[in-house]
Amino acid sequence: MHLRRLWLRDFRCYEQAELVFDEGLTALLGPNGHGKTNVLEAIGYLASLSSFRGAPNEALVRAGATQAIVRGEVDNAGRSVLIEAEINAVGRGRVQVNKQRLPRARDLLGALRVTVFSPDDLELVKGGPGLRRGFLDDTLVSLHPRYDALRSDLDRVLRQRNTLLKQAGGRLSDDVATTLDVWDAKLAESGEALAAARTELVDRLRPAMAGAYDRVAGRHAEVAAVYQRCWGDGSLAEAVAASRRDDLRRGLTLVGPHRDELALSVGALPARTHASQGEQRSLALAMRLASHEIVLAETGTAPVLLLDDVFSELDPARSDALLANLPVGQAVLSSAAGLPQGAQPGRVYRVEHGHLAVAPAA
Amino acid sequence: MAVYAGPVQDLIDELGRLPGIGPKSAQRIAFHLLKLPRDDALRLARAVVEAKERVSFCTRCFNIAEGDACAICTDPRREASVLCVVEEPRDVVAVEKTGEFHGRYHVLQGAISPIEGIGPEQLRVRELLARIEPEGVQEIILCTNPNIEGEATAMYLAKLLGALDLQVTRIASGLPVGGDLEYADELTLGRALEGRRVLDTG
Numbered sequence: 149m150h151l152r153r154l155w156l157r158d159f160r161c162y163e164q165a166e167l168v169f170d171e172g173l174t175a176l177l178g179p180n181g182h183g184k185t186n187v188l189e190a191i192g193y194l195a196s197l198s199s200f201r202g203a204p205n206e207a208l209v210r211a212g213a214t215q216a217i218v219r220g221e222v223d224n225a226g227r228s229v230l231i232e233a234e235i236n237a238v239g240r241g242r243v244q245v246n247k248q249r250l251p252r253a254r255d256l257l258g259a260l261r262v263t264v265f266s267p268d269d270l271e272l273v274k275g276g277p278g279l280r281r282g283f284l285d286d287t288l289v290s291l292h293p294r295y296d297a298l299r300s301d302l303d304r305v306l307r308q309r310n311t312l313l314k315q316a317g318g319r320l321s322d323d324v325a326t327t328l329d330v331w332d333a334k335l336a337e338s339g340e341a342l343a344a345a346r347t348e349l350v351d352r353l354r355p356a357m358a359g360a361y362d363r364v365a366g367r368h369a370e371v372a373a374v375y376q377r378c379w380g381d382g383s384l385a386e387a388v389a390a391s392r393r394d395d396l397r398r399g400l401t402l403v404g405p406h407r408d409e410l411a412l413s414v415g416a417l418p419a420r421t422h423a424s425q426g427e428q429r430s431l432a433l434a435m436r437l438a439s440h441e442i443v444l445a446e447t448g449t450a451p452v453l454l455l456d457d458v459f460s461e462l463d464p465a466r467s468d469a470l471l472a473n474l475p476v477g478q479a480v481l482s483s484a485a486g487l488p489q490g491a492q493p494g495r496v497y498r499v500e501h502g503h504l505a506v507a508p509a510a
Numbered sequence: 511m512a513v514y515a516g517p518v519q520d521l522i523d524e525l526g527r528l529p530g531i532g533p534k535s536a537q538r539i540a541f542h543l544l545k546l547p548r549d550d551a552l553r554l555a556r557a558v559v560e561a562k563e564r565v566s567f568c569t570r571c572f573n574i575a576e577g578d579a580c581a582i583c584t585d586p587r588r589e590a591s592v593l594c595v596v597e598e599p600r601d602v603v604a605v606e607k608t609g610e611f612h613g614r615y616h617v618l619q620g621a622i623s624p625i626e627g628i629g630p631e632q633l634r635v636r637e638l639l640a641r642i643e644p645e646g647v648q649e650i651i652l653c654t655n656p657n658i659e660g661e662a663t664a665m666y667l668a669k670l671l672g673a674l675d676l677q678v679t680r681i682a683s684g685l686p687v688g689g690d691l692e693y694a695d696e697l698t699l700g701r702a703l704e705g706r707r708v709l710d711t712g
Contacts, residue, residue, distance in 0.1 A: 255695065297697050304658045312624035327622060327629055330666045334658065 170494030178499035356438035450477030
């Protein structure tokens with residue numbers, strides 16, 4: 149799978165832009181704040197219909213415009229796929245694939261897959277457990293769209309159940325009890341399914357992560373990843389039942405996969421608190437590389453790599469190791485500090501003040 | 511934000527309260543109505559008043575009805591022993607179009623959804639229970655929507671009705687008839703696989 153062309157209209161700082169991508173490496177070079185990441189963000193938008201920076205839709209539309217359009221031509225095993233996304237500052241957007249309007253955003257999943265590396269990835273290791281759960285869920289969705297449905301089902305059940313708990317005001321009337329029974333059953337059903345999927349995914353990620361870590365760090369370390377259910381080994385249904393009184397008092401659902409953790413360790417010490425900054429960076433890169441590897445193995449197509457200014461954050465040894473160990477396939481990188489040593493892009497764009505110019509390839 | 515003179519703004523506000531009508535549409539419809547010949551506008555107003563005064567909910571099944579009971583409840587050819595439970599009157603129309611169902615309906619007027627402030631007591635559940643004995647109901651088909659709220663409502667009713675001596679069934683989910691498998695979305699096709707059945711090979 150590779151992206152051939154990208155057209156932007158009123159997206160972020162771009163009024164109009166057109167880019168052609170190399171089948172191998174394309175580099176976007178230029179000072180910070182001039183629009184390099186915006187190009188990567190637009191590519192990411194075509195894959196997931198959301199910004200990997202977590203920006204809301206209205207932030208993607210150029211100031212003064214009401215609608216942004218991102219179009220991308222993807223080559224999927226020789227077949228040309230045109231993805232067109234209309235992003236509205238107010239209201240819902242629209243998506244078309246090969247000029248056919250998609251009834252549901254979910255139908256787009258799989259038309260273009262990306263793996264994003266960004267400087268914020270360090271937070272995967274250092275930040276709260278929600279980011280790690282999000283990492284697992286995003287990888288699951290890349291593997292199969294049914295996980296997108298599972299995730300949104302669970303979100304909806306949690307919202308309904310939490311609202312009911314708040315409405316109850318701490319008292320358990322018969323009416324509340326019978327209605328709560330129903331939401332408990334729904335929570336147990338989708339919660340067990342998501343936790344099982346995440347556990348299975350972590351079992352597959354673990355060896356890939358350990359291998360990638362050694363390659364990026366340039367030396368061997370014991371890297372472990374363990375999925376921890378917040379309710380232990382028993383059934384979620386029992387745990388939810390046992391937690392009912394506390395849930396009612398707090399007006400919140402206190403057990404479920406929305407409170408689980410992906411525990412990471414380097415050399416048998418918890419990575420979040422005990423690993424050095426360098427180890428944390430290597431681990432974050434290893435997580436992204438492992439996720440990429442598993443999506444490639446499962447779907448048979450390599451996701452497009454989006455490398456958002458990651459090399460400038462790395463010391464020279466890690467930067468070289470990452471570049472040497474990049475998976476085969478298409479990659480688009482942005483850099484404010486010039487090309488990393490050894491990178492051989494087939495195409496280079498200079499990005500300045502929201503203008504793109506083709507520069508001679510290195 | 512009142513921008514227009516009193517009655518015009520009132521009209522826009524009222525239209526804006528309708529489902530699926532935002533402020534822009536409300537404004538457009540309001541100005542369209544103002545341009546209409548007087549008779550056309552009055553005809554619309556009369557239709558609203560007439561519908562509101564003559565149409566109400568069936569006292570038995572809570573479908574829309576002219577008078578006390580709806581056309582289905584008063585039809586002697588309908589079987590009283592089978593009840594199809596749906597969320598909204600428009601679902602009755604959908605099931606009726608199939609021509610496959612010859613029993614009666616019970617309209618819950620919603621589905622359990624704490625976010626919208628709807629619990630079992632806001633639905634016509636008590637009225638459903640009250641019908642079972644006197645009408646001699648033997649089967650209840652739970653025909654709520656196949657989404658989270660519809661499934662939760664079906665589960666709630668199944669538990670409630672489980673103690674009674676009658677059959678409770680849930681409609682199946684599956685593929686649209688006359689379509690091609692390749693165009694089915696993964697979720698529907700997955701559900702259809704789950705709900706597969708044995709073919710008679712004899």
